[in-house]
Amino acid sequence: MHFLNRWKLRNRVLAGFALVMALLIGGSVVGVLRVGQLNSRIHRLVEVDMHALDLSRQWAGLTEVSIQRRLVSMAVNDPVFVTAFTRKSKETSARIDAVQKELNGIEQAPKPCIWSRSSTKSARSTKTCERG
Structure with a gap:
């Protein structure tokens, strides 16, 4: 860090400002990516x-x-x-089958991963993910 002492005050201030700006831009880029x-x-939800x-x-x-x-x-x-009460049973069963097929065709979201920590000191945190 002795090389900074050789810089003029103006250059040190500009370098500090540039460093702060670089961190600000980096944080902004990360924020935009996360959004x-x-x-x-949200769209999937x-x-x-x-x-x-x-x-x-x-x-x-x-x-x-149906039940x-x-x-x-x-x-x-x-x-x-x-007969009068159950006359639409076949139609209802067909609608149930159609809805069931559409439900089966929907791609399920991946299950969230769960971090767990063991009670022993030597054990590390483990990540378990259930696959669909």
């Missing part, structure tokens, strides 16, 4: 995951209706009522 990554994650959630809710509702129809058909002895 871009965050934007892509809104577009893909919300669609999958909507399909899951449709599947659950249709499955519940109720089957329970009624087993509990009631009146064939006219059972």
Whole structure:
């Protein structure tokens, strides 16, 4: 660091200013890159995951209706009522199958990695990731 003592005050101030500017630019570049990554994650959450959630809710509702129809058909002895109540069972089953196929076709997001630390002093932190 003795070579800095040989510099004029003006050069030292300019070098310090240049160093601060370089750090500021580097931090800004990292920030912009992180915002871009965050934007892509938000896009996936809104577009893909919300669609999958909507399909899951449709599947659950249709499955519940199908189960109720089957329970009624087993509990009631009146064939006219059972026929009228369950006349759309095949249509509902077809819709359930279509929703299930679409759900299976959606690419699942990778599972998050979990950092864990062992209780022993010699053990290091380990990272475990579940794959889809």
